[in-house]
Amino acid sequence: MAEAREVLSVQGLSAGWGPLRVIHDLDLIVKAGERIGLVGLNGHGKTTLFYAIAGLTGWQRGSILLNGRQIGRTRSQGPGRYTHQIVRQGLALIPQGDEIFHGLTVEEHLDSGAFTPRAWKERATRKRRIYDVFPPLRKLSNTPVGRLSGGERRMVSIGRGLMAEASLFLVDEPSLGLAPKIGKGVLDALMSIELSDSAMVIAEQNIALLEGKVDRVIGMHVGKLKGGASAALMLNSNRDL
Numbered sequence: 001m002a003e004a005r006e007v008l009s010v011q012g013l014s015a016g017w018g019p020l021r022v023i024h025d026l027d028l029i030v031k032a033g034e035r036i037g038l039v040g041l042n043g044h045g046k047t048t049l050f051y052a053i054a055g056l057t058g059w060q061r062g063s064i065l066l067n068g069r070q071i072g073r074t075r076s077q078g079p080g081r082y083t084h085q086i087v088r089q090g091l092a093l094i095p096q097g098d099e100i101f102h103g104l105t106v107e108e109h110l111d112s113g114a115f116t117p118r119a120w121k122e123r124a125t126r127k128r129r130i131y132d133v134f135p136p137l138r139k140l141s142n143t144p145v146g147r148l149s150g151g152e153r154r155m156v157s158i159g160r161g162l163m164a165e166a167s168l169f170l171v172d173e174p175s176l177g178l179a180p181k182i183g184k185g186v187l188d189a190l191m192s193i194e195l196s197d198s199a200m201v202i203a204e205q206n207i208a209l210l211e212g213k214v215d216r217v218i219g220m221h222v223g224k225l226k227g228g229a230s231a232a233l234m235l236n237s238n239r240d241l
């Protein structure tokens with residue numbers, strides 16, 4: 001069988017904010033069809049890694065290939081300057097929390113995620129898929145998002161990201177702030193998504209929600225990655241400190 005293509009190839013990436021260096025000379029390869037868990041305690045750089053890939057950190061240097069095209073820039077780029085291009089090249093960043101407009105309905109939010117001409121044309125099919133992944137949203141499609149529960153709002157913000165025509169989905173702490181049962185439901189829904197030629201990296205502090213469900217778990221510790229089982233050990237040993 002042919003080797004899966006590399007959706008993301010990060011080499012020698014360092015990134016941070018002002019004088020603060022958060023990511024240290026990091027390498028990461030993500031292949032098509034892979035679902036990867038990125039675990040690490042608060043403040044160890046999961047969000048900063050996602051932001052660096054999206055070109056949103058204060059500064060960064062190193063190589064980042066998305067679908068074989070260079071999207072890494074130099075220290076002087078300025079945050080957000082190239083993000084629109086990176087998104088058009090196939091990145092969907094689903095940030096922490098609920099970045100939603102309270103007056104818009106569920107359906108309007110989902111539509112807003114279909115911003116490329118092709119995604120817009122296919123928006124009805126794409127919305128059906130989101131409603132299959134998050135069934136509670138189907139009945140709420142005409143409800144303003146401000147009236148939804150925290151768990152439903154999280155489904156909307158993730159659903160909007162999934163509407164994009166992306167090959168790499170970076171999902172930042174999808175269970176954060178939700179009741180454990182609701183958080184687990186959101187994670188289970190993310191696991192059920194058919195990736196085919198795309199890939200997904202899910203950042204989570206709660207390793208129990210990922211273990212056995214993703215293809216690989218990678219640990220993040222002070223801006224560096226540690227692979228496989230050592231990720232779980234590292235987290236547990238940190239908890240004991």
Ligand SMILES: Nc1ncnc2c1ncn2[C@@H]1O[C@H](COP(=O)(O)OP(=O)(O)OP(=O)(O)O)[C@@H](O)[C@H]1O
Nearest residue numbers: 017020022040041042043044045046047048049173
């Ligand atoms: N927008 C920002 N401006 C300045 N510093 C930031 C910014 N975002 C994160 N940092 C700093 O970068 C470091 C790593 O934080 P980061 O959010 O990447 O970690 P994390 O592992 O994702 O943790 P969390 O779960 O809290 O998001 C922290 O010291 C944090 O204060």
